[in-house]
Amino acid sequence: MTQTGHTPAVDATHALSPVPSAAARRDQPVPGRIRYYFGPMACGKSTLALQIDHNHARQGRRGLLLVRHDRSGTPTITSRIGITRDAIEVHEEMNIQDLVRAQWAGNQRVDYLIVDEAQFLSPCQVEQLAELADHAQVDIYCFGLAIDFRSHLFPGTQRLVELADELHPVQVEVLCWCGLPGRFNARTQDNRILREGDTVLVADTADGDPGGESTVRYQVLCRRHYRSGELGPQAVPAGQLSLA
Ligand SMILES: [Zn+2]
Numbered sequence: 001m002t003q004t005g006h007t008p009a010v011d012a013t014h015a016l017s018p019v020p021s022a023a024a025r026r027d028q029p030v031p032g033r034i035r036y037y038f039g040p041m042a043c044g045k046s047t048l049a050l051q052i053d054h055n056h057a058r059q060g061r062r063g064l065l066l067v068r069h070d071r072s073g074t075p076t077i078t079s080r081i082g083i084t085r086d087a088i089e090v091h092e093e094m095n096i097q098d099l100v101r102a103q104w105a106g107n108q109r110v111d112y113l114i115v116d117e118a119q120f121l122s123p124c125q126v127e128q129l130a131e132l133a134d135h136a137q138v139d140i141y142c143f144g145l146a147i148d149f150r151s152h153l154f155p156g157t158q159r160l161v162e163l164a165d166e167l168h169p170v171q172v173e174v175l176c177w178c179g180l181p182g183r184f185n186a187r188t189q190d191n192r193i194l195r196e197g198d199t200v201l202v203a204d205t206a207d208g209d210p211g212g213e214s215t216v217r218y219q220v221l222c223r224r225h226y227r228s229g230e231l232g233p234q235a236v237p238a239g240q241l242s243l244a
Contacts, residue, residue, distance in 0.1 A: 032133035034140040036160040039170035040220045045143040047079040062109035066090050068120035077116045096128040112139040119144035121156035130163050148199050149187035174220045177232030182220035189216050193229045
């Protein structure tokens with residue numbers, strides 16, 4: 001596009017809009033913020049979720065704790081270092097806006113939502129979170145995995161990455177057997193990596209072998225060893241990292 005003299009060019013693709021003055025913004029409610037904290041399995045996401053809830057609650061804010069496919073099998077947010085809080089299980093068809101509206105109808109404040117295992121949310125449920133942030137000023141804290149066992153983004157994670165105001169890698173590192181930070185959640189069986197199958201495998205695989213097949217496990221690996229398929233000198237101990 002050409003421009004002559006000092007006359008600004010009219011550019012139909014111009015990305016920037018004029019903004020209102022500070023005075024004009026005073027009457028506008030500020031939308032809630034959507035934050036996504038992500039990392040591999042066992043990196044401390046649930047612990048962080050409960051810490052954030054504790055910090056908000058002790059200053060008088062009221063939140064709801066939500067979870068999908070909690071590893072304990074009951075609707076709780078369970079931290080691997082031993083802290084547990086009751087939570088609301090988000091079912092596949094649940095409308096999270098309706099859930100929050102029901103709280104309001106009962107005169108319960110909802111200032112923020114904490115969602116654990118948020119990678120399992122449907123893209124539609126992530127849209128509902130965005131609606132609550134934008135039109136009801138609810139702050140949204142989501143915690144989950146980034147990538148599945150095939151090293152692809154979960155659909156829920158993808159929508160969160162697209163819509164969130166802030167993306168935070170959780171900085172408590174989990175190490176591959178080689179000592180490098182692990183970012184990949186490998187699904188393994190008989191000491192081999194499985195690269196095909198359903199994205200969500202919710203079965204509690206640590207309890208043995210109900211189908212007569214050998215146990216499916218998860219193991220955190222660095223990129224090099226995820227790609228090469230080398231699982232290290234010894235198998236993962238039974239009971240470790242038993243859920244997606
Ligand atoms: Zn490695």
